[in-house]
Amino acid sequence: xxxxxxxxxxxxxxxxxxxxxxxxxxxxxxxxxxxxxxxxxxxxxxxxxxxxxxxxxxxxxxxxxxxxxxxxxxxxxxxxxxxxxxxxxxxxxxxxxxxxxxxxxxxxxxxxxxxxxxxxxxxxxxxxxxxxxxxxxxxxxxxxxxxxxxxxxxxxxxxxxxxxxxxxxxxxxxxxxxxxxxxxxxxxxxxxxxxxxxxxxxxxxxxxxxxxxxxxxxxxxxxxxxxxxxxxxxxxxxxxxxxxxxxxxxxxxxxxxxxxxxxxxxxxxxxxxxxxxxxxxxxxxxxxxxxxxxxxxxxxxxxxxxxxxxxxxxxxxxxxxxxxxxxxxxxxxxxxxxxxx
Numbered sequence: 659x660x661x662x663x664x665x666x667x668x669x670x671x672x673x674x675x676x677x678x679x680x681x682x683x684x685x686x687x688x689x690x691x692x693x694x695x696x697x698x699x700x701x702x703x704x705x706x707x708x709x710x711x712x713x714x715x716x717x718x719x720x721x722x723x724x725x726x727x728x729x730x731x732x733x734x735x736x737x738x739x740x741x742x743x744x745x746x747x748x749x750x751x752x753x754x755x756x757x758x759x760x761x762x763x764x765x766x767x768x769x770x771x772x773x774x775x776x777x778x779x780x781x782x783x784x785x786x787x788x789x790x791x792x793x794x795x796x797x798x799x800x801x802x803x804x805x806x807x808x809x810x811x812x813x814x815x816x817x818x819x820x821x822x823x824x825x826x827x828x829x830x831x832x833x834x835x836x837x838x839x840x841x842x843x844x845x846x847x848x849x850x851x852x853x854x855x856x857x858x859x860x861x862x863x864x865x866x867x868x869x870x871x872x873x874x875x876x877x878x879x880x881x882x883x884x885x886x887x888x889x890x891x892x893x894x895x896x897x898x899x900x901x902x903x904x905x906x907x908x909x910x911x912x913x914x915x916x917x918x919x920x921x922x923x924x925x926x927x928x929x930x931x932x933x934x935x936x937x938x939x940x941x942x943x944x945x946x947x948x949x950x951x952x953x954x955x956x957x958x959x960x961x962x963x964x965x966x967x968x969x970x971x972x973x974x975x976x977x978x979x980x981x982x983x984x985x986x987x988x989x990x991x992x993x994x995x996x997x998x999x
Contacts, residue, residue: 662728662740665747669727670714672751676727677706679750680734683831683839685779694805696723696733697837697876700778701805706730720803774832774842774865781808781829789828791851797965798891800898806831806872807887813844815862825855830872830887832865832906835915841865843872843887843906867906869915875901877917880985882954883940884926884961885911885933892961893926893954896974899989900924908932912939922950922982928960954980 669676677684677691683700684693689709694701695718703720706727707713717724723733731750732743784790785802789809793801801807813827825846832841842864846855854860872887874894882902884890890904905911908928912935916923923944927937941951954977956964965973978986 661744665744666714666726666728668751669731669747673706673708673714673727676714676731676750677708680731681706683775683837695720695876696730698734699805699833699837699873699876700831700839701803702783703803703805771840771865775839777810777813777844777864778808778829778831778839778842781810784809787811788826788847788849788851792828792847792853793891795852796888796891796962797970798888798895800895801891804874806833806874810844813846815844815846815857830904830906832863832867832870833873834870835917839865840870841867843867845887863906867910868913869910871903871905871910871914873901873903875899877901877903878919879921880924880988881917881920881922882924882926883911883914884954885928885936886960886962888962889926889928889960892965892973893977895965895970896977897989900985908936911936912943914940916944916947916949920944920947920949922952922985924952924954924981926954926961927956929956929958933960950982952980952982 674686674691681691681693681698683698684691686708689707691706691708692702693699693704695704704716704718706716714727716730728743728747731746735746737743737746783802784804784807787809789807790801808829810827810829812824814822814824816822826849828845828847830843831839832843834840844862844864846857846860848855874890880900882890882893882897882900884893884904885906885908887904890902893902903914905914925937925940927933937953944951957976958964958967961973964976
């Protein structure tokens with residue numbers, strides 16, 4: 659038996675511990691560990707077998723990737739040599755095991771990434787919820803598979819004084835480049851699902867946002883970035899295969915951390931003074947790193963306004979004209995009717 663095969667078998671005997679260590683934002687569902695991808699992004703498209711036959715085998719339904727736990731560790735840690743993967747596995751197997759049974763832990767400090775992780779874990783998938791209805795009313799119909807968005811029916815907030823109240827909220831996971839959850843954005847919703855709640859600040863952040871964002875896909879050489887979740891979801895209706903991130907504000911967009919492998923950055927601009935300044939600052943930072951920066955400009959206030967006003971086909975055509983030619987084919991953008999055509 660080869661060293662790799664023997665190591666894969668040893669890892670399979672510790673399959674759940676491997677998942678808890680390398681994919682901590684996933685969760686156990688019956689015989690499987692479910693998570694968004696090999697980098698540990700929240701979601702459910704990747705599943706690892708924990709019991710029965712083929713323990714330790716995994717597959718990602720979104721990408722078609724599959725393999726054993728050695729492959730998973732290598733992809734998760736970005737290791738391209740078998741020797742390095744084996745070394746990483748030996749270190750893991752030689753480390754003390756965290757207990758897999760539930761245990762008491764002190765409450766996370768309010769406002770911390772730990773509190774954000776607890777809130778996200780207590781929230782539910784979008785399917786059939788008020789949050790899905792809200793997003794549908796914003797023009798987004800294919801959101802059920804988005805692991806970074808969840809719904810919390812009773813999310814706490816301060817009611818303007820010293821009192822606390824609870825209401826339904828869309829919860830968006832904020833993650834760093836390593837896929838670790840650093841915070842959440844909470845958007846409280848009107849009970850009708852037709853819009854945001856009637857409160858002074860229906861959107862509030864929790865945890866660490868600076869440099870991080872709400873991610874749709876894993877970026878390697880090309881990435882799109884913008885301010886709001888709705889802006890990036892509108893872009894996603896036209897370019898579903900393009901990795902993208904919502905930084906959640908103009909200030910955070912300007913300070914967004916960029917992947918070291920990035921070669922081209924598209925920045926979805928909001929049509930206001932703060933949005934233009936953020937795009938300029940981020941573009942200068944990108945170009946200083948040798949990254950080509952291109953602006954995706956809306957006609958109205960932002961891309962979601964364009965989607966609602968003109969429709970998906972027109973938005974696709976408008977964006978198609980702003981892409982690098984090689985990305986038009988790469989991300990399978992077809993033609994469409996332009997506004998006024």
